[in-house]
Amino acid sequence: MIDKVTFAKALADETRQQIMALCCCQQLSVSDIVSALDVAQPTVSHHLAVLRKAGLVRSERRGKQVFYTLNRERIVAGCCQVAEDFAPGFPVKLVVQADE
Numbered sequence: 184m185i186d187k188v189t190f191a192k193a194l195a196d197e198t199r200q201q202i203m204a205l206c207c208c209q210q211l212s213v214s215d216i217v218s219a220l221d222v223a224q225p226t227v228s229h230h231l232a233v234l235r236k237a238g239l240v241r242s243e244r245r246g247k248q249v250f251y252t253l254n255r256e257r258i259v260a261g262c263c264q265v266a267e268d269f270a271p272g273f274p275v276k277l278v279v280q281a282d283e
Contacts, residue, residue, distance in 0.1 A: 185238070187268060190261040193237035198222060199230045203253050206240055210250040237261075 193199060198220065205211055205219055216227050231251060234240040238257045243250050266275045 185257070185261045185264045187261075187265055189237045190239075190265070193233050193239050196230065196233075198226070199234055202227070202230055202234065202251075203239065203258075206251050206253040207255070208253070210243065210252045212248045212250050214248075216251070 201220055202216055205216055211219075213224060213227055213231065216222075216231075217224050220227065231240060231242075234251075235242065239254055239261075240251045241254050243252075263275050266273070
């Protein structure tokens with residue numbers, strides 16, 4: 184089960200939302216994210232730690248670099264969990280499209 188508070192806190196920050204948008208469907212290093220957002224490296228690392236704790240990004244180490252990608256399955260599961268918990272009785276319909 185997903186911790187709703189951790190999930191909501193991870194989503195609540197605009198910089199984390201920007202990182203999630205960047206990491207959707209591709210793997211990026213911390214330096215890639217820093218360059219794209221023009222934010223300091225320690226700030227990006229902090230936000231990535233929050234996203235990792237919530238399970239919203241996956242990481243893969245390659246040599247000295249770590250690459251991040253959005254955990255889309257966890258995003259969907261978290262949203263569905265919130266809907267089921269706070270809107271009981273309303274059907275949650277999940278439509279999954281095959282990747283192109």
